[in-house]
Amino acid sequence: MSSKDRYKQTYRVSWDQLHRDSKALAWKLVDVRPSWEGIIAITRGGLLPAAVIARELDIRRIDTVSVVSYDWKTQGEPRIVKPLAEETDGEGWLLVDDMVDTGKTARFIRELLPKAHFATVYAKPEGKPLVDTFITEVSQDTWILQPWDSEVQFVEPIVGQRST
Numbered sequence: 741m742s743s744k745d746r747y748k749q750t751y752r753v754s755w756d757q758l759h760r761d762s763k764a765l766a767w768k769l770v771d772v773r774p775s776w777e778g779i780i781a782i783t784r785g786g787l788l789p790a791a792v793i794a795r796e797l798d799i800r801r802i803d804t805v806s807v808v809s810y811d812w813k814t815q816g817e818p819r820i821v822k823p824l825a826e827e828t829d830g831e832g833w834l835l836v837d838d839m840v841d842t843g844k845t846a847r848f849i850r851e852l853l854p855k856a857h858f859a860t861v862y863a864k865p866e867g868k869p870l871v872d873t874f875i876t877e878v879s880q881d882t883w884i885l886q887p888w889d890s891e892v893q894f895v896e897p898i899v900g901q902r903s904t
């Protein structure tokens with residue numbers, strides 16, 4: 741399906757909101773387990789929430805796995821471009837991403853780390869069953885516009901837009 745057909749609306753996330761939602765996720769994770777081996781961030785989207793969670797839960801061991809599956813809004817097969825440094829099945833580790841959409845990335849990584857606890861800030865219905873803990877559900881046809889993918893810009897006043 742083309743991105744044009746797939747996304748009908750946009751859910752814009754500000755830096756403040758991302759911080760607040762990541763912190764809310766950290767609050768939930770405190771109750772899951774008293775301490776963690778460390779965090780594995782799925783890059784790149786998982787890096788920002790992982791930093792906030794690491795700070796809140798005082799976690800110092802941070803690993804990353806880089807999976808590429810999207811070329812902007814078009815999805816292909818996921819492939820690892822940077823593997824984990826740790827050799828683990830995920831036991832005791834917190835696996836963090838900013839979101840699950842179709843769940844394709846999550847399914848791929850969960851095979852590598854079946855025992856990790858998978859946490860995301862945002863989840864869409866198709867990917868939700870793969871996540872252990874998340875904060876906000878967003879509909880499948882919504883494009884989640886993250887703050888690092890956007891910037892504030894001038895827009896014409898309404899009257900100006902109407903006259904063009």
Ligand SMILES: O=P(O)(O)OC[C@H]1O[C@H](OP(=O)(O)OP(=O)(O)O)[C@H](O)[C@@H]1O
Pocket residue numbers: 782783784785786807808809810815837838839840841842843844845846867
């Ligand atoms: O559930 P899925 O349909 O697989 O989509 C979710 C993935 O898509 C985004 O990453 P993206 O592939 O855009 O890479 P990036 O984080 O490096 O921008 C997001 O950070 C997730 O990892």
